[in-house]
Amino acid sequence: MYRYDEFDERFVRERVAQFSDQVSRRLDGSLTEDEFKPLRLKNGVYLQLHAYMLRIAVPYGTLNGRQLRQLALIGERFDRGYGHFTTRQNLQFNWPKLRDVPEILGLLADVEMHCIQTSGNCIRNVTADHFAGVAQDEIEDPRPTAELIRQWSSLHPEFSYLPRKFKIAVTGAEADRAVTKAHDIGLRLRRHPHTHEVCYEVSVGGGLGRTPMIGKVVRDYLPKADLLAFLEAIMRVYNLEGRRDNKYKARVKILVHETGTEEFIRRVEEEFAQLDGPSINADPEEVARIAAYFAPPTYEALPAVSRTLDAMKAANPAFARWVEVNTTPHKAPGYTALTISLKPVGEAPGDATSEQMRIVADLAEQFSHDELRVTHAQNLVLPHVRQRDLFTIWQRLGEAKLASANIGLITDIISCPGLDYCALATARSIPIAQAIQHRFASDTRQRDIGELNIKISGCINACGHHHVGHIGILGLEKRGIESYQITLGGDASENAAIGEILGPGLAAEDVPDAIERIVNVYLAERNEGESFLANVRRIGLSPFKAAFQEVVHAAA
Amino acid sequence: MAVAPKRVPLPAILLANDLLDGDVVFASEQSQGALAWTRDPGLALVANDDTAAEQLEAFAVTEFKAQHVVDAYLVDVSIENGVAVPRHYRERMKTLGPSNRPDLGKQAGDGIQAERRG
Known part of the structure; x- marks a missing residue:
């Protein structure tokens, strides 16, 4: 894991001191609310419906045990004993008091954490594949790139007041687990077919929200050494030409769309050619220094398959099922990457109590080389687990209600906080997720349905990624009541696609029925081994629309 | 300032977030008709006419300027069981409070019990 150097350390400590002073000046009236608001937002402090909210950056979703334990402590001492992991791999506390925030920031700085780049029109916290460094399909660990971008973009004087927020995601694998195509910039490490050199595929202009767009590839093979200069060229074109007259048209996706991809590429390449690359690109020594922090841990030499694991699985079907669903093949023989579900049926997706955080921190320290990850799907990962330790881990997780075997299944729902917390929301999300989870709680049924991603947003800003859900649910207000629009066929993977709307909005209580009817069409129509999404792609929307209409008519 | 230029239909109450704590507070009537903030929505002063609504709006402006609250605005209400x-x-x-967490927020008496004891 990356460790702060003296500059990082000084930077976050100075920020804490500055913010403490800003809060004091707000309270004594020297700063007005209009002056103070952008300052608090630059430190992750939002005002929500019931309280302030503090969003803490988890750079590229990587944490160690000590950090998670500190988050647990903050949750207990200054919040209500729980936190919410977000779709941008961050953590939000829902109830902090403004008077306590300076102290909280100090506690975060103690463990090399902060809330910078979690708000405002800047380059936000960079996200990455949660299986970085361990996935078998990986070409290169994306985190050194993400960390380099973090250092380059933090307080970048030219890019601190962009037309709008700017999100970058990086993956180094063939399967896209970081939704890179729905980011302002998506980077994919790949090998050049002829030179075999590792390069970046650079996509620009992806994004969800009001105007969902899939990112357009602007460079197929960017040499790694040119990364920062090329990013700078993109940011310059955006900073100069992105719209500032209308916040709904201010994201880079609109610029790319309105300019046309070809012309956008031309402008970026022109800017790139004029930039003094060597003065912008990172010093190879610094790149190597950063990369060294992400060197894999020393793995034990183990057989590819653990006999202990096999014996435990044979003796315990529930455990076997959990291993089947929640583990991912690992680069190192005898190891596995374990996903811990934060989606027990009936709980708010992504919420974890302080007690649960401590248990996961303990497990990370004891069994995963003191490392864990936050996924954009609001789960946690122990990335370096010996297969033979899985049974012990499973038992300990079970005691903490963290042993749900549902990763990638219909109850592993992505959900934003929605109107239960969020001031921007137009409808609630969490109760919809809970109702669907209850409807499909049966393990047998979930297993029969197989991979199915439901994603729920409580407003058009799409924090819940509904556009790229196999089934997407968007909560809106219609004539003074909550109304839910259902989309079908979205895809967050390397084959990213925006889902299509099935029909008119539904009342909250009709949503589980609608989902069930959609699922039933799939179960009736699927070929052997055909996933939900593949089935939707093959048979098209019509049969699903017809089934959906029955719910609409029944409700009318 | 957060008060909308066009007033909501009456009757209405004034709510805001406490600047320091962030929780929701309501304007209520104290002795001699003075206004003060309460955590208890049950004690919110209901403005039934323009004069009362203007008084609430003026209170919102003063309290915002005094660094006591943020995001103060009138909310139209109906009277249900008084x-x-x-x-x-x-x-x-x-x-x-959050509908998925009846143990948290005003529905759980957050800030209200302490105020009553006080």
């Missing part, structure tokens, strides 16, 4: 209930579900959430 209690003012916001007509819009979003504002109703602010008088209750």
Whole structure:
């Protein structure tokens, strides 16, 4: 894991001191609310419906045990004993008091954490594949790139007041687990077919929200050494030409769309050619220094398959099922990457109590080389687990209600906080997720349905990624009541696609029925081994629309 | 300032977030008709006419300037069993708390019990 150097350390400590002073000046009236608001937002402090909210950056979703334990402590001492992991791999506390925030920031700085780049029109916290460094399909660990971008973009004087927020995601694998195509910039490490050199595929202009767009590839093979200069060229074109007259048209996706991809590429390449690359690109020594922090841990030499694991699985079907669903093949023989579900049926997706955080921190320290990850799907990962330790881990997780075997299944729902917390929301999300989870709680049924991603947003800003859900649910207000629009066929993977709307909005209580009817069409129509999404792609929307209409008519 | 230029239909109450604590507070009437903030939505002063609504709006402006509250605005209510209930579900959430966590927020008595004891 990356460790702060003296500059990082000084930077976050100075920020804490500055913010403490800003809060004091707000309270004594020297700063007005209009002056103070952008300052608090630059430190992750939002005002929500019931309280302030503090969003803490988890750079590229990587944490160690000590950090998670500190988050647990903050949750207990200054919040209500729980936190919410977000779709941008961050953590939000829902109830902090403004008077306590300076102290909280100090506690975060103690463990090399902060809330910078979690708000405002800047380059936000960079996200990455949660299986970085361990996935078998990986070409290169994306985190050194993400960390380099973090250092380059933090307080970048030219890019601190962009037309709008700017999100970058990086993956180094063939399967896209970081939704890179729905980011302002998506980077994919790949090998050049002829030179075999590792390069970046650079996509620009992806994004969800009001105007969902899939990112357009602007460079197929960017040499790694040119990364920062090329990013700078993109940011310059955006900073100069992105719209500032209308916040709904201010994201880079609109610029790319309105300019046309070809012309956008031309402008970026022109800017790139004029930039003094060597003065912008990172010093190879610094790149190597950063990369060294992400060197894999020393793995034990183990057989590819653990006999202990096999014996435990044979003796315990529930455990076997959990291993089947929640583990991912690992680069190192005898190891596995374990996903811990934060989606027990009936709980708010992504919420974890302080007690649960401590248990996961303990497990990370004891069994995963003191490392864990936050996924954009609001789960946690122990990335370096010996297969033979899985049974012990499973038992300990079970005691903490963290042993749900549902990763990638219909109850592993992505959900934003929605109107239960969020001031921007137009409808609630969490109760919809809970109702669907209850409807499909049966393990047998979930297993029969197989991979199915439901994603729920409580407003058009799409924090819940509904556009790229196999089934997407968007909560809106219609004539003074909550109304839910259902989309079908979205895809967050390397084959990213925006889902299509099935029909008119539904009342909250009709949503589980609608989902069930959609699922039933799939179960009736699927070929052997055909996933939900593949089935939707093959048979098209019509049969699903017809089934959906029955719910609409029944409700009318 | 957060008070909308066009006033909501009456009857209405004034709510805001406490600057330091962030929780939702309501304007209520103290002795001799003076206004003060309460955590208890049940004690919110209901403005039934323009004069009362203007008084609430003036209070919002003063309190905002005095660094006591932020995001103060009038919310239209209906009176149900003698209690003012916001007509819009979003504002109703602010008088209750997260619907998935009945153990938290005003519905759980957050800040209200302490105030009553005080």
